[in-house]
Amino acid sequence: MTARKKPKVYITRKLPDAVETRMRELFEAALNIDDSPRSQAELVEAVKTADVLVPTVTDRIDADLIEAAGPQLKLIASFSNGVDHIDVEAAAKKGITVTNTPNVLTEDTADMTMVLIFAVLRRLIEGSRVLTENPAGWAGWSPTWMLGRRIGGKRIGIVGMGRIGTAVARRAKAFGLSIHYHNRKRVSPATEEELEATYWDSLDQMLARVDIVSVNCPSTPATFHLLSARRLALMQPSSIIVNTARGDIIDEAALIQLLRDGKIAGAGLDVFTNEPLVNPKLLKLAHEGKAVLLPHMGSATIEGRIDMGDKVIINIRTFFDGHRPPNRVLPGRL
Ligand code: DGY
Numbered sequence: 001m002t003a004r005k006k007p008k009v010y011i012t013r014k015l016p017d018a019v020e021t022r023m024r025e026l027f028e029a030a031l032n033i034d035d036s037p038r039s040q041a042e043l044v045e046a047v048k049t050a051d052v053l054v055p056t057v058t059d060r061i062d063a064d065l066i067e068a069a070g071p072q073l074k075l076i077a078s079f080s081n082g083v084d085h086i087d088v089e090a091a092a093k094k095g096i097t098v099t100n101t102p103n104v105l106t107e108d109t110a111d112m113t114m115v116l117i118f119a120v121l122r123r124l125i126e127g128s129r130v131l132t133e134n135p136a137g138w139a140g141w142s143p144t145w146m147l148g149r150r151i152g153g154k155r156i157g158i159v160g161m162g163r164i165g166t167a168v169a170r171r172a173k174a175f176g177l178s179i180h181y182h183n184r185k186r187v188s189p190a191t192e193e194e195l196e197a198t199y200w201d202s203l204d205q206m207l208a209r210v211d212i213v214s215v216n217c218p219s220t221p222a223t224f225h226l227l228s229a230r231r232l233a234l235m236q237p238s239s240i241i242v243n244t245a246r247g248d249i250i251d252e253a254a255l256i257q258l259l260r261d262g263k264i265a266g267a268g269l270d271v272f273t274n275e276p277l278v279n280p281k282l283l284k285l286a287h288e289g290k291a292v293l294l295p296h297m298g299s300a301t302i303e304g305r306i307d308m309g310d311k312v313i314i315n316i317r318t319f320f321d322g323h324r325p326p327n328r329v330l331p332g333r334l
Pocket of ligand 1: 057080082083296299300
């Protein structure tokens, strides 16, 4: 019996060792051991010979790149939940299947959303900086020093009640927040009941009434600047906003202005418009204690990243076994 030829798999970034080892066992896998981001020119070269491309959110898989691919490229198995970095339509037109890694980073991302809410309202980074940067500046406990704001009893408005939004709602409810949400579709009555959630078909109405806005929808053409200058201005001056989804869902320049003017009290951001570049005005706001900024760490747990790698492997194997991969992404379906 002749052994089946292993598919040529090009992986754009360093993955956890366990995932890379398994990929080398199963595929003719080209790894990126030193994790240097691949240039567009390197990607163009790769797609001329690879059967499978495994990109991440830091790669731009646009129509030009897909156009440059050789006929052997049959699968783009993204190591990511979001697929806004891939022109899924262009891939479909060329007969290339696209897959992603949903579900396995839901809980970690929801955890990080709560971390940001706590960090902003309880001034976590500011407090920690007092000790790490100027320990002598701490004169000891005081009844009125470094006061944040209580979490329990506030209203959270979740923008996008998919898997991650719902996981955020469960956590928020456990911390005593009232759940409000805006979504294209209302969630099931059972979920609404479990979360005691209030649905707003008008995002504008919800923004004006909640204390915490959490952005949890995918980045699509329809959600680009969903939190526009006009909508952000509807938020209460005491309210805060957290974003663990994608930077381009918020009009970042407008948010910066509103934070500077004290028209929004604080922001917790894990994602940015021009990643990995962060607007210096946001950095300044962070130094002033008006924003907590993280470098896109929402899903950054070793368990999550191994689970994502396992999903990529399952998608590739299922595809080359001649079946529909479990996490196929269809154009316009996110
Ligand atoms: C994804 O996979 O879409 C995430 O943004 C990575 O954290």
